Amino acid sequence: MHHLGTLAVLGFFLIACAPQPQRRGASLQSHSPEIISIVDDLKIQSFVTMEGRRILEVTDNRDQNREYRFYLAQFKNPNWIGAAAGSHVIYVQIKAARNAYLNRQVFLPGLRRILAHEIAHDLLNHPKNRNNSAAEELEADRLGIILWKRLGWDCSYWIQQYETKQKKGITSTLYPTELQLRQARSLCPEAEERKRDDLKKELLEADLLHKTPGLERHLIPR
Numbered sequence: 001m002h003h004l005g006t007l008a009v010l011g012f013f014l015i016a017c018a019p020q021p022q023r024r025g026a027s028l029q030s031h032s033p034e035i036i037s038i039v040d041d042l043k044i045q046s047f048v049t050m051e052g053r054r055i056l057e058v059t060d061n062r063d064q065n066r067e068y069r070f071y072l073a074q075f076k077n078p079n080w081i082g083a084a085a086g087s088h089v090i091y092v093q094i095k096a097a098r099n100a101y102l103n104r105q106v107f108l109p110g111l112r113r114i115l116a117h118e119i120a121h122d123l124l125n126h127p128k129n130r131n132n133s134a135a136e137e138l139e140a141d142r143l144g145i146i147l148w149k150r151l152g153w154d155c156s157y158w159i160q161q162y163e164t165k166q167k168k169g170i171t172s173t174l175y176p177t178e179l180q181l182r183q184a185r186s187l188c189p190e191a192e193e194r195k196r197d198d199l200k201k202e203l204l205e206a207d208l209l210h211k212t213p214g215l216e217r218h219l220i221p222r
Ligand SMILES: [Zn+2]
Pocket: 015, 016, 017, 018, 117, 121, 137, 140
């Protein structure tokens, strides 16, 4: 980035789920025009770091686990949820991190998806390139989902996210929902199988109800 002189090379690439910022030297706050502020909340930052390191443990970079730094950021663009700045620096939107910290049941998968995706960008060396591309976004998703599976996390979450996006008609050149969804489905076939099994079960049950009116009366209060 401009203000860091020679360090600029390391700095600032539009990576991640949004163009990206970076650090090294100077204070974090001065690093990227894309970040309004770095939020100091040690409890939440430790929580995010622990989750990030859990993912790193199943990567080829596990030896460098301690070198990774996770920061809570307020991005200028409220749609940005994370960013990989290169040099093992990951930013996570404070709101997503706080939500996960306060309500793990509901929001932890969302945080884990951000972390896996951004860590994947870092592992794939994407921050070195100056431009984000759809190919890189898909690649980061791909590795992110693979990391989730290594950890035994339910990859159907990714599919649900993209199905929701698709239903809302949200897509872009950089984040092509249709391709993201297709890739997630192919990497996570167990989710599709489970869905088919559930449907089959439902149909069988419906068939059973149809054939046994007595049962139907019994199950469905009139
Ligand atoms: Zn990304």
